[in-house]
Amino acid sequence: MNNIKNFDNITKNLNALGGWIFKEVIGIDYVVDYDYEENCIALLILSFHVQVINTGQRFKLKIKYFNVSELSIRKITNLYLTRSLIVHDKKELGWETSQRYHVHDDSGYGEYDGYNFIEFYCSSIEAVSLEEL
Structure with a gap:
């Protein structure tokens, strides 16, 4: 999560x-x-539903993605996650680009084996709030 400011x-x-x-x-x-x-x-x-493992306490975590492009959202009823969305930092690959991050969901079987419910590019990412559900 070191790609996410705050x-x-x-x-x-x-x-x-x-x-x-x-x-x-x-x-x-x-x-x-x-x-x-x-x-x-x-x-x-x-907005993500996150849960404390020991107590079951539930929270809503909001994360903002800036300068979003190529947003693709496939028809879904629920977007369950085995962990957070996968964020690929293209700068680490030596690419110079304003769309630094490639973000997508994952099925849990590997980083390139996503369900493809959501996918996009963005220039930066910031966690903005956490509130109890």
Whole structure:
């Protein structure tokens, strides 16, 4: 999760409660915003249901993805997760690009064996909130 800005600060309370897991995506918000130069910026805000393993306590974790492109969402009823979405940092591969991250779901059988329910590229990622469900 080192690719996600503010992730450690947002999840410190979860970590203090012990182990926790991602359960499913419970919200998808796609927003078009404008920067100070009136450039169009596509934002994707995903809300995740996360759960403390020992107590079963449930939380909603919101993560914002900036400058989203090539967003693909396949028809789904639930987007269950075996862990968080997989984030590939293309900068580590030596690629110079404004769309630094490739994000997609995974079936749990391997990083390239996804169900392909959701997939997109983005320039940066930030954890924005954690609230109890």
